[in-house]
Amino acid sequence: MPSDYPELIADDDYPDPSPEELGVGALFAEAPEPFHDLLAPPTEAIDELLPLMPQRTAAPQTWVVTVADAKFHWYDLVAGFPEIPDIRDPVGRHLRRMQFDLEATMEKRLIYFAVNRPRVRFDASRSTSWGFFSLKLTVPILVGAxxxxxxxxIELEVPFAATLKKPSVVVTDRFITLNWGGLIEALSIHDVLQQYENSLTFQSKVQYVGQTKDPVGRLARARLAAVQKIHQLHSEDNDMLLLIQRMNVEVISDDGDPAELPANDNPVAADVLLKDRIDIVECALIRYFEGPMMHGRSDKEAEIRKQRLREAQAANHLESFRIDLRLEDPGKYHDLFSQHAPVSRNHIIDCTIVDGEVLVTRVPEKTKS
Known part of the structure; x- marks a missing residue:
């Protein structure tokens, strides 16, 4: 981080205030916490599904977990419980697309990180300027608290649908709008910082690890207590984003991958096997980024996760697994760290499960999976 920018992300304070102390407790009483999904459903609830349950294999398994794709969403834009965006407005369309993207994750088993980054805004009080004979646009910004x-x-490229060679520009503190005549683009400050080269070298601090699967869809509506509490604690000096990742799990076993068996070619079996895998990956990433004490999580959640890990490990005869969070073309936003993990774009973690506890070992960056 450049010396002229001080460290802007404060360490966590102890103890954390409750949602009630933050004034948001009443918003989260509508449903149990998502980790309750880790509990096995009552027998009578799955009787009719038993013929569709997955066929298991007996050989030991090891897994290699990689990131199939990853995308950041600016959580602050939904955390204030805004009204439904006006889709006739370019910024409103941008916000609505983000809402649709987040709402679509509620039916999927994806991993998300809630991350903080130092606050950055466009400076609407100063003017933008163009380079001579080019589409290089200089935009003033405000950095930090x-x-x-x-x-x-930023060097713009003329879109295919444009009818103007140079767009008209409107800047607010969070968005820049480029009107190309036949096309209007709206980009947030974090879109711009991710898409265009710049000198800012801040890192993304992982504050919380979760799984998007939640029929109530509270993550997209800023109704998830744990995530909203983090937002309340850090929103004054930091921006908060969600890094949502689709994981690929390669199963190495003498019996092959159970998911590829013809008997498991139905949605119920496929989801049960995927749930095993993503539940285990989620617990391992919680342990890696949040540490062994899982600060901010209840004793009840810790015990439920232990029980779930024991069950899933036994069902899959899982001996060990590696999680490789590297991407083919990572940007600066993928410089991830936490209180328990060092800054890196190349987090590779070897994991084993012992009596319901995930033991994690960070693999040196020079080692390849």
């Missing part, structure tokens, strides 16, 4: 003045220069 003290709103240090800076700027970024």
């Amino acid at each position: 003290d709103e240090k003045r800076d700027s970024i220069t």
